[in-house]
Amino acid sequence: MSSPSTRSWSTQRGSARIEVTGLTKRFLTPAGSAFTALKDTTFTVEPGQFCAIVGPTGCGKSTTLGMVAGLDRPSAGSVTVGGAEVKGVTPGVSFVFQADALLPWKSVLHNVMLGPILRGTPRKQATSDARDWLRRVGLAGFEDHYTHQLSGGMRKRVAMAAALINEPDILLMDEPFGALDVQTKAIMQTELLGLWEGLRPSVLFITHDLDEAVALADRVIVMTAGPGSVKASYDIDLPRPRGAVQELRYDPRFLEIQHLIWQSLKDEVEQTYARDAAVPA
Amino acid sequence: MTTTSPYREQTSDDRFAAADRAASTLARRLRRRRRLLVWLGRLAFLGFVLGGWQLCTAWTPKGWSAPLVDPFFFGRPSLVWQRTIELFEHGTSYGSFWFDIATTMKEAVYGFFFGAVAGVLLGVLLGQSAFLADVFGPFIKVVNAIPRIVLGSIFIVAFGVGSTPKVLLAAVLVFFVVFFNAFQGVREVDRNIVANAKVLGGSPLQIVRHVTVPSALTWIIASLHTAFGFAIVGALVGEVLGAQRGLGLIIRTSQNRFDPNGVFACMLVIAVITLGAEFLIGLVEKRLLSWRPVEQVDWSGV
Numbered sequence: 001m002s003s004p005s006t007r008s009w010s011t012q013r014g015s016a017r018i019e020v021t022g023l024t025k026r027f028l029t030p031a032g033s034a035f036t037a038l039k040d041t042t043f044t045v046e047p048g049q050f051c052a053i054v055g056p057t058g059c060g061k062s063t064t065l066g067m068v069a070g071l072d073r074p075s076a077g078s079v080t081v082g083g084a085e086v087k088g089v090t091p092g093v094s095f096v097f098q099a100d101a102l103l104p105w106k107s108v109l110h111n112v113m114l115g116p117i118l119r120g121t122p123r124k125q126a127t128s129d130a131r132d133w134l135r136r137v138g139l140a141g142f143e144d145h146y147t148h149q150l151s152g153g154m155r156k157r158v159a160m161a162a163a164l165i166n167e168p169d170i171l172l173m174d175e176p177f178g179a180l181d182v183q184t185k186a187i188m189q190t191e192l193l194g195l196w197e198g199l200r201p202s203v204l205f206i207t208h209d210l211d212e213a214v215a216l217a218d219r220v221i222v223m224t225a226g227p228g229s230v231k232a233s234y235d236i237d238l239p240r241p242r243g244a245v246q247e248l249r250y251d252p253r254f255l256e257i258q259h260l261i262w263q264s265l266k267d268e269v270e271q272t273y274a275r276d277a278a279v280p281a
Numbered sequence: 282m283t284t285t286s287p288y289r290e291q292t293s294d295d296r297f298a299a300a301d302r303a304a305s306t307l308a309r310r311l312r313r314r315r316r317l318l319v320w321l322g323r324l325a326f327l328g329f330v331l332g333g334w335q336l337c338t339a340w341t342p343k344g345w346s347a348p349l350v351d352p353f354f355f356g357r358p359s360l361v362w363q364r365t366i367e368l369f370e371h372g373t374s375y376g377s378f379w380f381d382i383a384t385t386m387k388e389a390v391y392g393f394f395f396g397a398v399a400g401v402l403l404g405v406l407l408g409q410s411a412f413l414a415d416v417f418g419p420f421i422k423v424v425n426a427i428p429r430i431v432l433g434s435i436f437i438v439a440f441g442v443g444s445t446p447k448v449l450l451a452a453v454l455v456f457f458v459v460f461f462n463a464f465q466g467v468r469e470v471d472r473n474i475v476a477n478a479k480v481l482g483g484s485p486l487q488i489v490r491h492v493t494v495p496s497a498l499t500w501i502i503a504s505l506h507t508a509f510g511f512a513i514v515g516a517l518v519g520e521v522l523g524a525q526r527g528l529g530l531i532i533r534t535s536q537n538r539f540d541p542n543g544v545f546a547c548m549l550v551i552a553v554i555t556l557g558a559e560f561l562i563g564l565v566e567k568r569l570l571s572w573r574p575v576e577q578v579d580w581s582g583v
Contacts, residue, residue, distance in 0.1 A: 071476050089479050101477035105495050105572040114491065118483040148574045166481060 016092060016169030016202050018045040018068060022077035025063050037063045039227040040077070045219075047169075050196060050203040052213035054265055055223030055231075056272035061206045064228075065172050068204060069093050081170060090170070094163035094201075098175040100155045102147045108134065108158050109143035115166040133161040137191070153184040157191070164195060171196070173205045177212065189216060189245040197241055210265060214238075214258045215245045222264050225272040232264050331358045356541035365546040373531055382550065384527040385516050388444050392451020393512035400456045400508075401501055404463025405494060414464075421460075429453050433515075433522050442523045451515030455508045462504035466497030499573075502566045509558045513551060 025038040038060035045051040053061050066072035068079050070090040079086040081093075094115070095101075102111050109130050116126035134140055137157040147155055156176065163171060176192075177185045193216060196203060207213050213220045217236055224231045236257055238248070248254050338352040347353075352360065368378045375381070407414045432453055436446030470493050478488045520529020528547050535543030 069476075069480055071479065089482075091482070093480055095477055095480045097473045097477065099471075099473055101471070101473040103474060103492065103495070105498075105570075107572075114478070115481040118478065118481050118487055118491070146572045146574075148572075162481075172480075 016082045017047050018202060019080045023074050024076040026075045036227040039229045041229045043221055043230050045202050045204055047202055048200045050217045051219045052205045052207060052217035053221045053223060054207060054210055054213045055228055056225050056269045058226045059223045059228030060226060061223060062174050065174050065204060065206055069095055069172055092169040094166055094168035094171050096159050096163050096173045096176040098178045100159055102155060102158055104147055108145050111158055112161045112165055115162060129165055133165045137161045152180050153188060156188050168201050171201045171203045175206055186246045193242060210258060210262055214254060215248050220261055225268045234261055334358050354541060356545050360542045361545040364542040365549055368546055375526060381527050381531055388447040388516040389451055389512040391448045392515055393455050393509055396452035396455025397459045397508060400459025401463045404460045405467055408464045408467025425457055430518055433519050437523045442525055447516045447519030450519045451512040454511040454515040458508045458511055459504045462500045463497055466500030467493055470496045498569060505562050506559060509562060510555060513555055
C-alpha cells in the first residue's frame with residue numbers, strides 16, 4: 001500500500017504539515033458535463049495547528065477534506081502530508097464525519113477498538129486502549145452499549161474516541177457537531193479542545209458555523225462561493241487553553257474577530273444564496 | 282425546597298407513587314384482556330374455516346345426491362386428519378412415512394444450504410464490484426425472468442430420479458432469493474462507514490469482513506425466511522416430477538388415486554415443517570441481529 005518512505009513521517013510526532021497546492025476537483029455530472037467543485041485552492045496547515053474552513057454550501061469544503069484523506073484524487077494540483085504526496089489513503093489520518101460512521105452492530109467498546117484491530121494491534125492491547133479512551137471521553141461504563149442506545153452527544157464522543165485511539169497526526173473533521181443541539185454542541189466543542197490540547201494533532205475542521213470556527217481554531221480559512229477557492233485566511237490570536245467555549249462567546253476579542261471574518265464570509269454566502277434562488281428548482 | 286415544606290412534598294410523592302401503581306395494574310389488565318381477545322378471534326376464524334369446510338362437505342341438501350361440496354374432490358377436514366394419522370401409523374406402499382419426510386427434508390436442507398451459500402458469496406462479490414455487476418447484471422436479470430421451476434424437468438432427465446435433481450432445483454430457487462438480497466444489502470452499506478474504515482487503515486478484505494457483510498446481514502437473513510419456503514417447494518416439485526421416495530411422490534400417488542385427503546395430509550405435514558424451520562431461522566436471526574433496536578414497544582396508554 002504505502003512505501004516505507006511515505007510512512008516514516010507518521011512515526012515522528014508533530015511533523016504532519018498539510019500542504020494543499022493548486023488543488024482543483026472536477027466532477028462529471030450525470031448529464032455528462034464537467035462541474036468544477038474546487039478551483040486552484042492553496043493553503044497550509046502547520047504541524048499541530050487547528051485550522052477551520054468556513055464557506056457557503058457547495059464550495060467544495062468536504063471535497064477538499066476527502067482529498068487530504070486520500071479517499072478522492074485531485075483533478076489537478078496536489079496535497080502533501082508531512083512532505084509526502086498523498087496517493088491512496090493517507091496514513092496517520094483519522095476522520096470524524098457529520099453523520100456517525102459507527103457500526104450499529106458492534107458495541108461501543110468494539111467500535112472504538114476497530115481502528116487498532118484494522119491495523120493489526122493484538123486484541124488484548126486494543127481492548128485496554130479502547131477502555132482507556134472511553135474513560136477519557138467520559139463514557140466509562142457504556143462499553144457494552146450499542147450505539148443506538150446512546151444520545152447524539154454520546155455517539156459523538158464514541159466517534160472521537162474511535163478517531164483518536166489511532167493517535168493520528170492529522171484529524172479531519174467534516175462538520176462533526178452539525179447535527180447536535182446547541183447545548184450539546186458547546187459541551188462537545190470544549191471536550192474536543194481538551195482532547196486536542198492533550199494530543200496535538202494537526203486538525204482540519206470544516207464547519208458552517210463561524211462562531212465554532214473562531215472559538216476552536218488557530219486559523220480560519222474562508223472559501224469563496226463554488227467553485228471554491230481560498231478567499232482569505234485569518235489567524236485567531238485568542239490565548240490557549242481557551243476553556244469553556246460557551247464563555248468565550250462573550251469575550252470582546254472573540255466578537256471582534258468573529259465580526260471581521262463575517263464581513264468576508266457574508267458576500268460569499270449571499271452570492272451562493274442568490275444563485276441558488278435564481279435557479280428554478 | 283425540602284426545608285420550606287418537607288411535609289407537603291412527601292405526601293404528593295406518595296400520592297403519585299400510589300397513582301402510578303394503580304395505573305400500571307390497570308394497564309397490565311387491559312393488555313391481558315386484549316391478548317385474550319386476539320386469541321379468541323383467531324380461534325373463531327379457524328373454527329369458521331374448518332367448520333364451514335366440514336359442514337359443506339358433509340351436508341347433503343334435500344333432493345341432492347351428493348353433499349353441497351363433493352368431498353370426493355375437495356376432501357373433508359375430519360378425513361384429512363384421519364388420513365394423516367394413517368400415514369404416520371401405517372406408512373404407504375413404499376414404506377414408512379417418516380422416511381419420506383426425512384427424504385424431502387434432506388433435499389430441502391441441502392438445497393437451502395448450497396443455494397444460500399452461493400447466493401451470499403456471489404451477491405457480496407457483485408455488490409462489491411460495480412464492474413462485475415455491470416457485466417453480469419443483464420444475464421442475471423434474464424435468468425431470473427426464466428420460470429426456473431421448469432429446470433426441474435431438465436435436472437431429472439440429466440441426473441435421474443435420485444436426490445440430486447431435487448437438491449439442485451431447491452438450490453436454484455434459493456440462490457436467486459438470497460443473491461438479490463445480499464447484492465442489495467451490500468449496495469446499501471453506508472458509504473461514510475466504509476470511508477471511515479478505509480481511513481482507519483482497513484484493507485479491502487478487512488472492510489468486507491468488518492463492515493460490508495455484517496451490514497448486509499439484515500438483508501440476507503430477511504431473505505432466508507422466504508428462501509426456506511422455496512427450498513421446500515423445489516424439493517417437492519422435483520419429487521412430483523419423478524422420485525422414488527419423498528412427500529412429493531406421495532402427493533402424486535394420492536393425485537393419481539383421486540385421494541384429496543392424502544394431498545391435504547401432506548400439505549399439513551409440510552406446513553408444520555416449514556413453520557418449524559421458520560422458527561429456527563427466527564432464533565438464528567435473533568442471535569445474529571441482537572444489536573438491533575427493539576422496533577415496536579407495546580406501550581399501552583393509560
